[in-house]
Amino acid sequence: MAVLVVADHDNAQLKDNTHKTVTAALALTSDVDVLVAGAGVTDVAAQAARIAGVRKVLTAESEALGKQIAEALSGCVVPLMGGYDAVLAPATSVGKNFSPRVAALLDVAPISEIVEVVGADTFTRPIYAGNALETVQSSDAKRVITVRATAFKAAEEGGSAPVEAVDPGPGAPATRFVSEEILKSDRPELAAAKIVVSGGRAMGSAEEFHRVIEPLADRLGAAVGASRAAVDAGYAPNDYQVGQTGKVVAPQLYIAIGISGAIQHLAGMKDSKVIVAINKDADAPIFQVADYGLVADYKTAVPELMAALAAAGK
Amino acid sequence: MKILVPVKRAIDSNVKARVKSDQTGVDLANVKMSMNPFCEIAVEEAVRLKEKGLAEEIVAVSIGPIQAQETIRTALAIGADRGILIQTDADPEPLEVAKLLKAVALAEAPRLILMGKQAIDGDNNAVGQMLSALLDWPQATFAYKIELSPQVVRVTREVDGGLQTLELDLPAVVTADLRLNEPRYASLPNIMKAKKKTIDVKTADDYGGAGAGHLKVLRVTEPARRTAGVKVENAADLVARLKTEAGVL
Numbered sequence: 001m002a003v004l005v006v007a008d009h010d011n012a013q014l015k016d017n018t019h020k021t022v023t024a025a026l027a028l029t030s031d032v033d034v035l036v037a038g039a040g041v042t043d044v045a046a047q048a049a050r051i052a053g054v055r056k057v058l059t060a061e062s063e064a065l066g067k068q069i070a071e072a073l074s075g076c077v078v079p080l081m082g083g084y085d086a087v088l089a090p091a092t093s094v095g096k097n098f099s100p101r102v103a104a105l106l107d108v109a110p111i112s113e114i115v116e117v118v119g120a121d122t123f124t125r126p127i128y129a130g131n132a133l134e135t136v137q138s139s140d141a142k143r144v145i146t147v148r149a150t151a152f153k154a155a156e157e158g159g160s161a162p163v164e165a166v167d168p169g170p171g172a173p174a175t176r177f178v179s180e181e182i183l184k185s186d187r188p189e190l191a192a193a194k195i196v197v198s199g200g201r202a203m204g205s206a207e208e209f210h211r212v213i214e215p216l217a218d219r220l221g222a223a224v225g226a227s228r229a230a231v232d233a234g235y236a237p238n239d240y241q242v243g244q245t246g247k248v249v250a251p252q253l254y255i256a257i258g259i260s261g262a263i264q265h266l267a268g269m270k271d272s273k274v275i276v277a278i279n280k281d282a283d284a285p286i287f288q289v290a291d292y293g294l295v296a297d298y299k300t301a302v303p304e305l306m307a308a309l310a311a312a313g314k
Numbered sequence: 315m316k317i318l319v320p321v322k323r324a325i326d327s328n329v330k331a332r333v334k335s336d337q338t339g340v341d342l343a344n345v346k347m348s349m350n351p352f353c354e355i356a357v358e359e360a361v362r363l364k365e366k367g368l369a370e371e372i373v374a375v376s377i378g379p380i381q382a383q384e385t386i387r388t389a390l391a392i393g394a395d396r397g398i399l400i401q402t403d404a405d406p407e408p409l410e411v412a413k414l415l416k417a418v419a420l421a422e423a424p425r426l427i428l429m430g431k432q433a434i435d436g437d438n439n440a441v442g443q444m445l446s447a448l449l450d451w452p453q454a455t456f457a458y459k460i461e462l463s464p465q466v467v468r469v470t471r472e473v474d475g476g477l478q479t480l481e482l483d484l485p486a487v488v489t490a491d492l493r494l495n496e497p498r499y500a501s502l503p504n505i506m507k508a509k510k511k512t513i514d515v516k517t518a519d520d521y522g523g524a525g526a527g528h529l530k531v532l533r534v535t536e537p538a539r540r541t542a543g544v545k546v547e548n549a550a551d552l553v554a555r556l557k558t559e560a561g562v563l
Binding site: 023067069070071074079090091092094096097098099100101103104105107108109110111112113122125126127128129130131132133134135136137138139140172174175176177179181183191195220228231232237238239244246247252253256263264270273274275276285287288289290292293294295296301304305307308309311312314 | 325327330331332333340367407408409412432434435436437438439440441443444445446447448451452453454455456458468471472473474476477478479480481482483486491492493527528529530531532533534535536537540542543544545546547548550552553554555556557560562563
């Protein structure tokens with residue numbers, strides 16, 4: 001059995017999601033290759049080659065692949081599948097975008113966001129916003145899978161796989177890239193951060209969100225998240241949303257400030273190792289999942305927390 | 315321009331799903347069902363495009379039990395013009411749904427298929443992408459903003475890290491994300507009008523038949539539950555516990 005992992009990267013840096021997806025692939029077989037599809041990806045391929053356990057790194061380059069256009073990615077992956085029994089991609093906005101296309105073109109059932117490899121053909125995945133876990137067995141000869149990266153440990157470094165170029169495929173003739181607005185931040189990436197500080201609707205305004213949440217995140221070296229309510233209200237950008245329909249995170253420490261804890265938010269953070277909730281409403285549902293709850297108004301609690309962290313040398 | 319909007323009947327988004335004790339699935343008996351929220355956003359967007367004079371006809375299609383007619387009626391009350399129900403009591407997998415929708419698309423020849431990015435029951439997030447691939451029409455998923463013109467559609471998408479704008483040649487498949495719009499409440503007159511609109515009830519065989527599923531559900535279980543921890547006195551207490559007890563600082 002051989003498995004292809006499609007790397008998560010931005011043409012410059014390989015993302016940690018790739019290492020985690022390799023771990024899921026290694027649970028299926030020891031023959032794991034990584035495809036780095038993009039533009040100008042020599043460095044990324046070299047980074048992928050260092051992942052321990054990787055047999056071979058494939059590179060495919062074109063303009064459309066550089067923008068991670070779904071049609072270009074599926075057009076590149078499908079012809080490679082003659083040599084593989086499964087293709088795994090992290091369940092990022094790119095992975096979710098192209099992976100079902102590969103399944104359709106191979107006439108197989110896609111298996112979305114697995115959190116466990118039970119056997120070669122059997123996988124567990126969350127359904128109903130994480131309120132249930134479904135274990136499915138695939139009868140397909142080839143399997144097309146996206147992986148919830150937070151459910152897997154990152155594969156170690158230390159490999160030295162050979163790198164080889166493959167055909168980039170036909171691109172995306174009917175789809176044109178126009179523009180992108182990618183937020184630049186010095187903070188760690190939300191999905192991969194060890195600590196996440198999230199703010200909710202209680203912030204009341206974008207200014208307040210910046211003033212309260214960001215300094216605390218920066219003191220802790222944390223990523224910034226937000227509830228759907230805060231994003232919908234315009235207090236935080238879309239990309240900050242943690243939840244069923246936003247990002248799923250599982251950091252060592254998740255600090256929820258002024259977040260009530262709607263089901264859809266909990267679906268995105270309940271696998272965090274330690275959850276802290278600060279909310280003035282003692283009955284807020286977030287306290288039912290929090291390891292440490294502080295019933296207090298964030299307006300006083302956050303400055304006190306900053307001071308306590310400073311006193312503790314943090 | 316004709317817009318096709320696939321809609322799904324799913325558990326209401328305010329209902330907490332409960333796993334059956336025999337682990338065969340989620341208990342849907344006597345549970346409130348509604349139109350999947352992302353489908354509702356897609357219908358709303360199609361209606362707005364029609365109101366701007368960019369589309370002439372909106373066809374809502376659903377695959378599901380006879381009760382899915384209510385879901386189609388909801389779409390008609392928001393402003394869709396007519397409906398198609400492919401009636402089945404089976405719960406077809408995304409691949410089968412995409413194949414049926416492909417047959418509908420070939421029969422109806424819309425210029426745009428506008429649909430939700432995922433259903434909140436199976437959480438697959440797959441049908442739109444699969445339909446696009448099967449039709450060989452371009453796709454834009456997770457739409458945040460849609461600008462439609464006669465030959466192309468420009469879609470701003472929610473992606474990790476921010477927003478990406480793509481331009482697609484029509485016909486195309488676009489899937490709606492949460493912030494594309496806020497669906498209206500259908501007015502009483504529109505609900506009454508919707509009752510007079512046509513819903514064609516068809517079977518899967520009318521559209522080439524539904525294949526057998528490829529996935530066997532072995533079990534459905536409840537995830538490990540988190541239990542409430544302790545309430546701390548103040549911020550200093552919190553920091554001390556995070557350092558010593560939890561070891562995460």
